[in-house]
Amino acid sequence: MSGASHTTHDAADGMRKVVNSQLIFLGLLFVPLLSLLLPAQAAWIRWGSLAVLAAAVVVMRRTLFSSDHKVIGVQFLITSLVMLFVGGLLAALIRLQLGWPNQAWPWLGKILPGGFPEGGPMDPTFYNMLFTMHGSIMIFFAIIPLLVGVFGNYLIPLKIGAGDMAFPKLNMYSYWLVPPAIAVVCAGFFMESGAAAGGWTAYAPLSTTLGPGQVCWIVGVIILGSSSIMGAANYLTTIINLRAPGMSFFRLPLAIWALFITAIMVLLATPVLASALILLLLDSTAGTSFFLPAGLVIDGVVQARAGGQVLLWQHLFWFYSHPAVYIMILPAMGIVSEILPVFARKPLFGYHSMVYAIMGIALLGFLVWAHHMFTSGMNPTLGTSFMVSTMVIAVPSAIKTFNWLGTLWRGSIQLTTPMLHAIAFVSMFVIGGLTGIFAASTPVDLYLHDTYFIVGHLHYVLFGGSLFGIFAGVTFWYPKMFGRMLNERLGKIHCALTFICFNAVMFPMFILGIAGMPRRIYDYTAYTHLAQVGGLNRMMSVAAFVLVAAQVLFIINFFRSLAHGKVAGQNPWQANTLEWATASPPPHGNFTTTPTVYHGPYEYSVPGRKEDWLAQNVKA
Amino acid sequence: MGWLAALGALFAPASAWAQDGMRVWLPQAVTTTAPVIDRLFYVVLAITGAVFIGVQLTLVYFLIRYRRRPGVRAGYTHGNNLVEVVWTAIPAIILVWLSLRSQQVWSQVRGTPPPPDLEVAITAQQFAWNIHYPGADRRFGRTDASLIDEASNPIGLDRTDPTAQDDLVSVNQLHLPLNQTVLIHLKAKDVIHSFFVPQFRLKQDAVPGITSRMWVQPTTAGNFDIACAELCGLGHYRMRGFLTIESPEEFQNWLTQSLAEQAL
Ligand code: HEM
Ligand SMILES: [Cu+2]
Ligand SMILES: [Cu+2]
Numbered sequence: 054m055s056g057a058s059h060t061t062h063d064a065a066d067g068m069r070k071v072v073n074s075q076l077i078f079l080g081l082l083f084v085p086l087l088s089l090l091l092p093a094q095a096a097w098i099r100w101g102s103l104a105v106l107a108a109a110v111v112v113m114r115r116t117l118f119s120s121d122h123k124v125i126g127v128q129f130l131i132t133s134l135v136m137l138f139v140g141g142l143l144a145a146l147i148r149l150q151l152g153w154p155n156q157a158w159p160w161l162g163k164i165l166p167g168g169f170p171e172g173g174p175m176d177p178t179f180y181n182m183l184f185t186m187h188g189s190i191m192i193f194f195a196i197i198p199l200l201v202g203v204f205g206n207y208l209i210p211l212k213i214g215a216g217d218m219a220f221p222k223l224n225m226y227s228y229w230l231v232p233p234a235i236a237v238v239c240a241g242f243f244m245e246s247g248a249a250a251g252g253w254t255a256y257a258p259l260s261t262t263l264g265p266g267q268v269c270w271i272v273g274v275i276i277l278g279s280s281s282i283m284g285a286a287n288y289l290t291t292i293i294n295l296r297a298p299g300m301s302f303f304r305l306p307l308a309i310w311a312l313f314i315t316a317i318m319v320l321l322a323t324p325v326l327a328s329a330l331i332l333l334l335l336d337s338t339a340g341t342s343f344f345l346p347a348g349l350v351i352d353g354v355v356q357a358r359a360g361g362q363v364l365l366w367q368h369l370f371w372f373y374s375h376p377a378v379y380i381m382i383l384p385a386m387g388i389v390s391e392i393l394p395v396f397a398r399k400p401l402f403g404y405h406s407m408v409y410a411i412m413g414i415a416l417l418g419f420l421v422w423a424h425h426m427f428t429s430g431m432n433p434t435l436g437t438s439f440m441v442s443t444m445v446i447a448v449p450s451a452i453k454t455f456n457w458l459g460t461l462w463r464g465s466i467q468l469t470t471p472m473l474h475a476i477a478f479v480s481m482f483v484i485g486g487l488t489g490i491f492a493a494s495t496p497v498d499l500y501l502h503d504t505y506f507i508v509g510h511l512h513y514v515l516f517g518g519s520l521f522g523i524f525a526g527v528t529f530w531y532p533k534m535f536g537r538m539l540n541e542r543l544g545k546i547h548c549a550l551t552f553i554c555f556n557a558v559m560f561p562m563f564i565l566g567i568a569g570m571p572r573r574i575y576d577y578t579a580y581t582h583l584a585q586v587g588g589l590n591r592m593m594s595v596a597a598f599v600l601v602a603a604q605v606l607f608i609i610n611f612f613r614s615l616a617h618g619k620v621a622g623q624n625p626w627q628a629n630t631l632e633w634a635t636a637s638p639p640p641h642g643n644f645t646t647t648p649t650v651y652h653g654p655y656e657y658s659v660p661g662r663k664e665d666w667l668a669q670n671v672k673a
Numbered sequence: 674m675g676w677l678a679a680l681g682a683l684f685a686p687a688s689a690w691a692q693d694g695m696r697v698w699l700p701q702a703v704t705t706t707a708p709v710i711d712r713l714f715y716v717v718l719a720i721t722g723a724v725f726i727g728v729q730l731t732l733v734y735f736l737i738r739y740r741r742r743p744g745v746r747a748g749y750t751h752g753n754n755l756v757e758v759v760w761t762a763i764p765a766i767i768l769v770w771l772s773l774r775s776q777q778v779w780s781q782v783r784g785t786p787p788p789p790d791l792e793v794a795i796t797a798q799q800f801a802w803n804i805h806y807p808g809a810d811r812r813f814g815r816t817d818a819s820l821i822d823e824a825s826n827p828i829g830l831d832r833t834d835p836t837a838q839d840d841l842v843s844v845n846q847l848h849l850p851l852n853q854t855v856l857i858h859l860k861a862k863d864v865i866h867s868f869f870v871p872q873f874r875l876k877q878d879a880v881p882g883i884t885s886r887m888w889v890q891p892t893t894a895g896n897f898d899i900a901c902a903e904l905c906g907l908g909h910y911r912m913r914g915f916l917t918i919e920s921p922e923e924f925q926n927w928l929t930q931s932l933a934e935q936a937l
Contacts, residue, residue: 178907252904258881259864259906346882350798351863353823363865363880397739403752406761428867428902429878430859430885433783437776444768451764454728456752461735463748468740476736483728487721494717494771496710496778500874503867503902568697569871571902575910580898582700582871589697658747665746 064638065536067116069615071124074116075131081106082232089243118229120221121641125228126207127534129198130527132231136194138608141601143187148558150175150183152594154576167247180575181250182266186242188253189270192381193277194235196515199523200384201281201319202228205288205312207534211632212309214297214650214670216642219290223283230280238273241266252573254374257344257366261337262351271334278327285319288312297631299650303408304669306630306654307401310408311387314415318376318383321419326373329366336361364429371422379418382482382514383411385522386453389475391654392529393457395628396472397464398665400655403456410449410456417446427498436495443493450486454479465658465665469626470544474525477552481517485510488563503573506566512559524548524607531611532625536637537618543610550603557596561589627666630654634670700871703893703918706782707874713778720767782875786888789856793847796828797859797866797879800908802899803827804847806928808839821862828862841932845914847899849891850924859885867903870916876902891918 084102091098110117119125146168149158155174162172168179206224210217218224241248249270251260260267292305292313305313332343340358344366347359394401401407423431423439457479466472488510492498501507531539569582577583577590624633629652635644648670656667667673702708739747794805794813805828807813814837820829827844830837849855859868861879868887869876877887899914919927 177910181904181907181909250907256865256904259904262864262906348818349863349881350818350821350829352799353821355818355821361882363882398741398747400749400751402750403757406752406757428876430880430883433779436783437779440775440779441769441772444772445765447768448761448765452757452761455756455760458728458731458735459752459756461732461739463750464735464739465741465745465747466736466739468736476732480729480732483725487725490721490768490771491714491717494713494775496775496782497714497717499782499876500710500714500871502876503869564697567699569700569869569900571869571900573904573909574900577910579911579913580900581896582898585697655751658749660749 064636064640068123068127068535068638070116071119071127072131072615074113075128076135077109078106078113078117079132079135079232081109082236083239086236086240086243089240118225120217120225122206122210122218122221122224123534123639123643125224126203126205128228129202129206129231130534132228132235133195133198133202134611136190136235137199138604140187140190140195141604143183143190145598145601146175147180147183147187148594148597150180150575151577152591154578175575177575178247178250181252181573182242182248184573185249185252185270186239189238189249189274191515192253192377193238193274194231196381196519196523197281197377198231200381200519201284201312201315202231203523204308204384204388204526204530205284205316207530208308208632209288209291209312210295211533211635211639211643212306212630213292213295213300214631214644214648215291215295216644216647218287219294220287224287227280227283227287230276230283234273234276234280236273237269237276240273241269244269254370255333255366256370257333257336257363258349258351260333261345268334268337271330271337275327275330275334278323278330281319281323282327285316285323288316289320292316297648297650300631300669303405304650304653306387307390307404307407307411308384308387311383311390311411314411315380315383318380318415318418322373322376322380325369326377329369329373332369333366364426364431367426367429368423371425372419375422375425376415376418378511378514379414381519382522383414385478385519385526386411386482388522388526388529389457389478390453390460391630392471392475392525393460393479394655394657395529395626396467396469396475397461398467398657399460399464400653400657401456402459402462403452404653404655406452407456410452413449414446417442417449421446424493424498427495428502433495440493440495444490447486447490447493450482454483454486470539470541470548471525471529473545473548474521474528477548478518478521478525481513481521481555485513485515485518488513500569501566503571504566505562505570505572508572509559509562509566512562516555516559521551524551527611529626530632531614532618532621533632533637533639535615535618536621537614537616538621538625539614539618540610543606547603547606547610550606551600554596554600554603558593558600561593565589624668627664629656629666629668631669634668701893701895702874703872703891703895703897704874705890705892706778707872709778709781710874713775716774717771720771786856786886787854787890789888790853791850792856792858793849794858794860795847795868795879796862797868797901797905797912798827798862799864799906800901800912801827802845802847802868802912802914804843804845804914805830806841806843807836808841808928808932810836810839812836814838814840839932841928841935843931845899846917846931847914848917848919848924848927849889850921851891851894851918853921854888854890856886856888859887864905865903866901866905866912869900869902870897871900872897878903894918894920 088099157173159172162169246264248266335341342358342361345358345361349356420442424443427436621637650669658665796803815831815834816829859879861881866879897916901912
């Protein structure tokens with residue numbers, strides 16, 4: 054007995070070491086980039102800092118290079134939370150400009166001389182870099198790695214009763230491609246010509262005309278894509294082959310179903326993005342014309358390109374990126390479907406239709422991409438078919454929402470921090486989905502496309518949906534990951550502040566869009582139809598600053614609880630699924646003996662039992 | 674339609690933030706198709722608004738009604754096939770109906786345009802709108818990229834072409850006659866731009882290598898802004914054009930006068 058608790062203690066210690074070494078590594082990663090800002094004669098600093106980074110990697114190699122899926126999951130977690138915060142800071146700068154256009158910021162000029170030349174107002178090109186990098190970092194380095202990297206790696210083996218992934222080494226490589234991808238994508242910020250500024254959508258031809266920062270962006274996203282593909286191949290193999298005895302497909306927890314289908318989507322869609330990016334890279338650097346037609350005149354100079362198709366980029370990009378938006382929501386839906394039954398003490402309502410809805414979303418998700426192109430000049434008849442498929446995809450989303458409500462109905466609801474985040478997810482996702490219907494209706498989208506209405510829609514699904522799902526997941530599985538509980542009080546304050554400020558920033562975006570405010574606009578004050586929107590924008594900016602600041606509570610809670618949280622025990626939430634049937638944190642190899650599965654994952658409040666839960670590995 | 678208006682009022686608190694007592698909401702609608710799009714927008718708002726209120730109220734009600742109470746156990750059910758069918762079918766029917774309604778408007782706005790009274794070609798570039806009127810012969814003069822001179826001939830109009838003699842090329846000044854059908858041919862020189870007049874409720878991308886068409890029939894005179902709605906680089910935010918809608922007589926005067934100025 055004392056032996057067992059001893060190993061658990063060691064495991065908790067080990068996880069803390071992983072967190073620390075990861076933070077040190079990420080901190081050092083940025084030093085060589087920062088030194089790019091120094092004049093050329095300071096090259097020794099650059100090489101010196103690279104040498105320090107290399108030395109640190111050698112010293113910490115034992116904690117850094119692990120092929121244990123739990124360690125890799127936590128590495129993804131730390132990395133993407135850091136990037137989430139970086140993305141948030143960029144958003145604060147965007148809001149600064151939108152709240153107070155044309156205002157000079159001398160103190161910011163001292164910190165960011167490139168962004169605020171001579172301490173004056175923000176530079177317009179810097180603004181374009183801000184929203185480009187904000188979107189790219191949030192999507193590629195925060196939301197996707199958090200949902201797929203963290204929960205995929207951490208949960209899949211534990212929840213199916215496996216000792217590790219099918220290909221642990223491949224898994225390790227899939228993580229270790231991420232830091233180089235981050236460094237390359239962000240390198241632009243530290244170069245003379247600046248970061249990418251073509252939007253996260255990188256529409257050609259604009260994206261081929263921008264400088265080295267844009268090229269870095271392309272290369273970095275290709276690297277990240279390779280990481281995703283490796284991860285997905287691993288998830289699929291693991292789920293198909295390594296399920297514990299008795300864990301049939303229809304006994305899988307929904308989080309696993311969601312990650313399974315997500316992995317299929319990643320495998321089918323990401324290669325398309327990668328190849329499109331390679332074509333874009335060639336157009337930018339090698340003089341090809343995949344996306345460039347004849348007769349382009351840039352800055353008065355006729356370009357020697359011919360034969361390309363501008364819209365081809367959009368088709369290829371959205372063929373990936375629409376499925377990608379579902380890659381960014383399905384795992385969150387899975388997480389929420391996992392958490393609601395635990396804290397309602399009730400089986401998930403409509404398990405089978407939830408699974409079929411995920412499949413339906415994934416299938417239809419490949420048939421709707423051109424709803425991003427209703428105004429692009431493609432044939433209007435094509436617009437009709439994409440409108441219909443898009444309308445239809447809202448149906449499975451509706452089914453899921455109703456089943457979540459059905460799960461709460463006649464429950465015994467306990468409002469813990471993870472539950473509050475999960476409820477926020479349901480509530481906010483509804484707004485995101487419903488506003489998608491405006492955008493799906495082709496004539497309405499003629500007006501709303503590329504306005505703040507779309508920005509509102511995407512933030513309700515990606516922040517209101519995905520990010521609340523992530524917060525729910527992190528607070529729910531934190532005790533399993535680190536063996537200690539988060540502080541509930543701090544967690545609830547963080548949830549409430551995030552919920553309120555999020556709505557205060559994002560809801561007015563719908564109104565701005567309806568009033569005709571275009572997105573990606575550095576300064577809207579000249580437009581007569583926007584003469585009235587300054588006050589609303591300022592209110593949103595203030596709320597955005599509070600929103601970013603509120604995340605500090607989460608950071609404090611996260612790191613304080615690592616050492617000072619209440620010891621969690623094996624199953625603090627009295628949940629049924631297999632990850633709760635082993636120690637917190639689980640030892641290397643996860644289970645001392647392979648569990649056998651006897652039930653579905655959501656047997657709560659079974660009549661005739663004293664306890665209101667029935668673990669999957671316990672015979673009734 | 675009464676309860677549609679009530680839904681609109683839901684958003685009224687936002688107008689508190691507007692200066693001078695003006696509401697931040699849909700701008701004026703100044704073409705024949707703009708009010709049609711607005712009506713569809715309100716239909717979608719009514720449907721989604723009703724679902725929004727229904728779902729959020731149910732959620733809050735459940736959270737209060739079914740909060741944990743000592744001694745009360747949760748119900749045990751894995752679901753019900755009948756309700757699954759019902760709540761799959763109802764949204765599906767509504768959404769298919771909405772697609773049909775949308776399609777009617779779509780074919781009106783984007784289908785074959787009515788015979789035009791006037792045609793205009795607009796060539797977008799970083800960061801201006803070059804507006805090309807064909808003149809009295811109603812034929813556009815030939816253009817050629819090799820003739821482009823950014824200062825004097827931004828669209829590369831071949832002035833030796835007989836049909837180009839009466840053509841007018843203006844920068845950022847679009848004048849349109851009231852109550853006439855105008856067919857706009859949109860092109861781009863360098864990168865993608867998007868022609869957006871909020872009061873038209875329309876936007877159309879200007880894509881290099883493609884000529885897109887859109888048509889409007891203005892119904893209200895006035896001055897409006899043309900915005901660019903597709904990120905096109907550093908000056909995207911200031912790619913602002915000026916639209917004047919005026920009576921056909923005023924329009925003719927403006928055209929004649931501008932042609933005279935151009936000849937100088
Ligand atoms: C009910 C389901 C949904 C429908 C009907 C829907 C519909 C649409 C449509 C038609 C657009 C294009 C609008 C335009 O650019 O004019 C759009 C944009 C977008 N949607 Fe959705 N959507 C839905 C759910 C989601 C979900 C679940 C996500 C992500 C988690 C998502 C993420 C996005 C993003 C990021 C954009 C903007 C892309 C950009 O231009 O930057 N949507 N949506
Ligand atoms: Cu989409
Ligand atoms: Cu533009």
